[in-house]
Amino acid sequence: MAGFAKTGGDMSGVNLQGLVKAYGAVQVVHGIDLDVQEKEFVVLVGPSGCGKSTTLRMIAGLEEISDGDLTIDGRHVNRVAPKDRDVAMVFQNYALYPHLNVAENIAFGLRIRKTPKDDIAQQVQEVGGILGLTDYLERRPADLSGGQRQRVAMGRAIVRRPKVFLFDEPLSNLDAKLRTQMRAEIKRLHKRLGVTSIYVTHDQVEAMTLADRIVVMHDGRIEQIGTPMELFLNPANTFVAGFLGAPPMNMITAQIVAGDQGPVAEFGGQRIVLQPLPSLQNAVGKTVTVGIRPEFAKAVDDSQPDRVSIEVDLIETLGSEALVHATLQGAPFVIRTDTVGQMEALGRIGGFTVDAHLVKVFDGETGLALPGQVLNQ
């Protein structure tokens, strides 16, 4: 086990500078800047087609880099062959060799590198032990469950002891329960091995739970980089606000007007009091997008005077919490609320209140968060 406790002294980061990918005249990745620290677990997340896989494949060397610079462990690797970059990749469909058994699949990379036979056998045993595959080493991939196949794919990457792990949606072929389980397992493995990892997913829950830092991508560009909580509490723009969090942040189009105590967002005759920040005061008269997380809105009944009125369409009870689906200004508005001891009150919901500092205000045109609104974790 000793060899796998941590990768030794040569730890490494990955640095992307202005990375561009173009297929002919079509540019699909428009210049990515990202600095992944050694041992860090970075998750690239974004909607389908935003260029996550392309970026990852450029790091792996499977796609040529059209422009920009890629450094791994301080070495410029734009023109270095994949095998000499010292990275290992786990693919979405596992890419297991159907004609080889589990042990041979795990050993593939070592055998290619002409590692002595005894070493291979020992390392395969070790990795098999770490991943709980010891009983399946003789089986062919076709005779394994999805989760076991996923583990073999991980084993094949781990056994090579690379400087960097690259994952391209490794869990998306698993059912929800297994995904949760494997997610935790990947997290544990990362703690144990401490290898720099770049992980691609379009599942924001996976991103939130796994990442040291999340990179939100959209249309071949980075929208925001930060820790999961940073992104959740302080999204830089409406895209990030709408992408992270389940259900996503509620968005209301409103005008900023001057109220008695400071700026107020006004829409359809209703008002939400905002923080007295200079950036918001200066925006009086402008159209903005007001963002309220379902968790931060407090459901109230009709008797509350300073409430925002909503029309409740449906209440989904999830056990300890419920989702109140309502309509506001013709758009859906969702509130997440506790259920315990409240079931009777749920039936009387007529609106919500929200603390001024929990309301995010975004520029109506650019979608960028107005400056100064920082929520501490």
Place this chain on the structure above:
Amino acid sequence: MTGLPDTPSAAGSGRKAREVRKPGRLQRITEHLRREWQIYAMLLPTVLWMVIFLYKPMYGLQIAFKDYSVFRGIANSPWIGLEHFETLFNNDQFLRALKNTIIMSAYGLLFGFPVPILLALMFNEVLSQTFKKSAQTIVYLPHFISSVIIAGIVMTAFSPSAGIVNTALGWFGLEPVYFLTKPEWFRPIFIGTGIWQEAGFQSIVYLAAIAGVSPTLYESAVVDGASRWQMMWKITIPSILPTIIIMLIIRIGNILEISFEMVILLYQPATYETADVVNTFIYRQGLQGGQYDFAAAAGLFNAVVAFVLVMTANTISKRYSRTSLW
């Protein structure tokens, strides 16, 4: 289609099914036919074609056991048992033809079978799409040319006066050889022609199998550090191995099926010694020599051996790969 599995499953589960189900078997079949008659109507032309052109002629097979004369007709010719077969196995020419058939098939298998596989592997490694497409078209082409023309090309190429082969030999100061009259040259030329004509086309099967291999297997291997050569040996070949085995089994099943038009087109009495195969022997005895009953016996023998081989090949295939013709 929906109704079709009904009948075999009932037949398969035997007595039990018959006890459980109320309506009799015959009744169910009529019911089934009434429901699905359109499908059977579509099948009818093929069945008729097979009956008229494949099964009805089999009636004539009996002349292999008769002293057949055209004037008496098939039915009135007297039975003579296995006499023709005895003659057959005492006939040196037949034994020679049998030997030639087996030798040529074996060589054909040995040299001809690997070529399409190699071609497919080579095409797979070609990076330039334009070059790949042109090369493929060129090697597929001979398949679409009539055997007569192919034979004409071969005869011209090997001709002692104007042929390219002898011209080339002449550059090295060698005497011209009349290849097509030399028994020792017949087999190489015949097998080479067969490879030239069919290898490209046969490589399509393997190319299709290669195309079915998931590209991520190669990508994963690239990241793991495999060279193209290693990927060919460790991924491509193992992945198409089942296809190779099935093709081999089918080929073994057809071992007596020498393409005899090509033999007829290329051979001549001077090369009978190595060139005459069972089918050309039958052709000469039957159609040219008028010994229909004797030729029928030889043909029947050929068919029985082929039948046994196909059955064996199919059984082995079924056991090995769970893939079979029936």
